[in-house]
Amino acid sequence: MRELFTLLGYELRETFDSIPWTVYFWFYFGFQYFVYGQLVSRLILEPHDYYLYYGTGLLIIMTFNVASWSGRRFVEGAHEGRLRYILSLPIRRSGLFAEQLLLGLIANLVRIGPPLVLVLWLNGMPPAVLLTSTAVLLSMSVGIMGIMISLSFIAFKSFDIYSAIVATTSAILIRFSTILYPFSYMPEAYESVARFNPLTYGADLLRNVMSIDVSQLLSPGTAIVVVAAVGLATLSLGMVLVPRTLEGVRSS
Amino acid sequence: MPNRTVKIFNSNSRRAETARGSPSLVNGARLRTSSLRGSWVRIPPPALLSGTRDRNVFLCITGTFGVGLNTAVQTFDLTKAYGNAKALDALNLKVRQGEILVLLGPNGSGKTTFLNLISTVLRPTSGTATVMGYDIVKQSLKVRETIGISFQEPRGFWRHKPYHILSFHAAIYGLKGKEKSEVVDQTLKDFELWTSRNKRFMELSGGQGKRLEVAKLFVNRPKVAVFDEPTAMVDLDGKRLIWDKIRQLREQGSTLVVATNEVREAEYLADRISIMKGGKEVVTQDLRTLKDSISGGDVVEVGVSPTITSGALKAIEEVPGTVRVTQTSENMLNAFVNRSEDWLPQMMASVQSFGVKITSIRVSEPSLDDVFLHYTGKEAVKASA
Structure with missing residues (x-):
């Protein structure tokens, strides 16, 4: 355990060494929320209070982006040689996987935390909601990180193909979901696709804990089950795939 | 001593077998049975042919173990394949405790793959190896606690500074507080990196980066230290510094494996030289014997x-x-x-x-160049045909 926390400490130091990158995330949120969000919510009269609906959607998009970054960082580590060095250290492979997840969760918390607090504060929500919504966002990020790290085996063959797959996956998952528009406003074809999208369940669960327009959301029970199942499944997949992938890498 | 189940690689049948027994004494010396548990132990054919069918007898009396008393690293048909291409092809090599074994071979001969396999950075496709008695597949964590690798290209944390990189390495191996600071400071001075200790890794010159890569192993001084082209990109003064430090590490009790393309480096460092070609060992001898063999x-x-x-x-x-x-x-x-x-x-x-x-x-x-060309040239092809 000592080795893992030592590694985590050093990786956190490297991650947050680049302050502009973290500030960029906050700037991106601020610009989208206060400029684009304000403008677009004037045009959209339904659902009621689309500005808040958009704000929560934006938080999920950012969670997706930061969690994707964790997978990308993992891949970059392999290409730069950092990962190979870490593999030579006396650390269990399963521990290394857990450390990468923990690193991703902390990065998520630091980058998404302030925007989340801002949205909740501006909308007068109680502090308890901060805890539940943070739990939802972190659970979602575990699932997304699991997917991205599991996909990393593609990157060891070709970084270009990995980037293309991640970009396409992001585009599909975000658009075919309830992140930016609820089910009731979707064409039937969209809706049937969105129901198979785990982000739909994550988005609806977040809005449920914030008590936003509950009548339009999926049942929170189902959403909890789906978010937890996706997180566990991708974690398990990653734990099986990653060690095999890493130790099969010829050169990086 | 309680009976233990020991897996044996029977090199006659080329199959794994299991024996229960008390593998306590080999050639009169006590073995650490914990290091045998679950590991592959090789008994040479003469031993199997010469006595009773009870393998416990061989374990106790005549067995020559892969984890033998003077062996730091031993490979058993160690193979690494990428598709149809074999980077390492059924390698059987033994590194004695306390020696500097230099692996000399052309590019693509399998030197780096061998180092990565025994450091457990890569997993073998088939076969296995032991490092100080620990199996690289089944006891990989123990192996990593025992061995340290200095990579061919500097690896690590690009945005970090030399001081932090060595400090991290020291902390991983359990050094802390004042002891850690003293070891890190001294290592930085020894490798002439003290004035660059607060530069970022990416700002270091190629030679400085390489010295830092080598220096990591001097922080924790592993029992088995492996160096992949330790002086590539380093100027002559830097080479001498690294060579002296490597020899010093051996004098302090470590076993060293050095992979190189540089004949002069091999001559300067080696107790024994193993010439590799096409993922196989061509010959392993001391320099004098190699020269006399032509x-x-x-x-x-x-x-x-x-x-x-x-x-x-x-x-x-x-x-x-x-x-x-x-x-x-x-x-x-x-x-x-x-x-x-x-x-x-x-x-x-x-x-x-x-x-x-x-x-x-x-x-x-004959120079080592002549020896190298002799064994990796046409003569070597004829010899292996």
Whole structure:
């Protein structure tokens, strides 16, 4: 355990060494929320209070982006040689996987935390909601990180193909979901696709804990089950795939 | 001592077998049974053929273990394949405790793959190896606690500074507080990185980066240290510094494996040299034996007065150890011989009776370059065919 926390400490130091990158995330949120969000919510009269609906959607998009970054960082580590060095250290492979997840969760918390607090504060929500919504966002990020790290085996063959797959996956998952528009406003074809999208369940669960327009959301029970199942499944997949992938890498 | 189940690699049947017994004494010395548990132990064919079918007997009396007393690293048909291409092909190699074994071979000969496999950075496709008795597949964590690798290209944290990189390495291996600071400071000074300790890794020169990569192993001083081209990209002063430090590490009790393309580095460092080609070991010997192994490798240039007679020439050709004689002028000849130190006195005695006076002798022994080319060139292909 000592080795893992030592590694985590050093990786956190490297991650947050680049302050502009973290500030960029906050700037991106601020610009989208206060400029684009304000403008677009004037045009959209339904659902009621689309500005808040958009704000929560934006938080999920950012969670997706930061969690994707964790997978990308993992891949970059392999290409730069950092990962190979870490593999030579006396650390269990399963521990290394857990450390990468923990690193991703902390990065998520630091980058998404302030925007989340801002949205909740501006909308007068109680502090308890901060805890539940943070739990939802972190659970979602575990699932997304699991997917991205599991996909990393593609990157060891070709970084270009990995980037293309991640970009396409992001585009599909975000658009075919309830992140930016609820089910009731979707064409039937969209809706049937969105129901198979785990982000739909994550988005609806977040809005449920914030008590936003509950009548339009999926049942929170189902959403909890789906978010937890996706997180566990991708974690398990990653734990099986990653060690095999890493130790099969010829050169990086 | 309680009975234990030990897995045995039977090199006759080439199958794994299991034996229960008390593997406590081998050649009169006590083995750590915990290091045997679950690991592959090889018993050579003569032992299996010579005694009873009860393998416990061999374990206790005549068994020569892969985890033998003087062996730091041993491989058993170690193979790494990428598709159909074999980077390492059924390698059987033994590194003795406390020695510097230099792996010398052309690019693609499997040196780096071997180092990565025994460091557990890569997993073998088949076969296995032990490092200080620990199996690289089944006891990989124990192996990583025992071995340290300095990579061919500097690896680590690009945005970090040398001080933090070494400090991290020290912390991973359990150093802390004042002890950690002292070790890190001293290592930075020893490798002439003290003035660059607060530069970012990406700002270091190639040579500084390489020195930092090597320096990591001097922070924790592993029992087995492996270096992949430790002086690539380093200037002459830097090379000397690294070579001296590597030898120092050996003197402090570590076993070292060094992979290199540089013949001079091999000559300077090696207790034994293993020449590799195509993922296989071609030959492993000390430098002297390797040079002596080339037939006619010593070239003796002999000057005589007044001239070389046909009788004297014939006598020289008949001296034991002579491979070939070439007359270069009326009073000069080149003799290609084995072991010139034995050949010279016999040659001098045999020409005396022909009234020929020897005026000069110059001996040149084969260089390691010659040895390397001999074993990796056409002759080696013939030998393995």
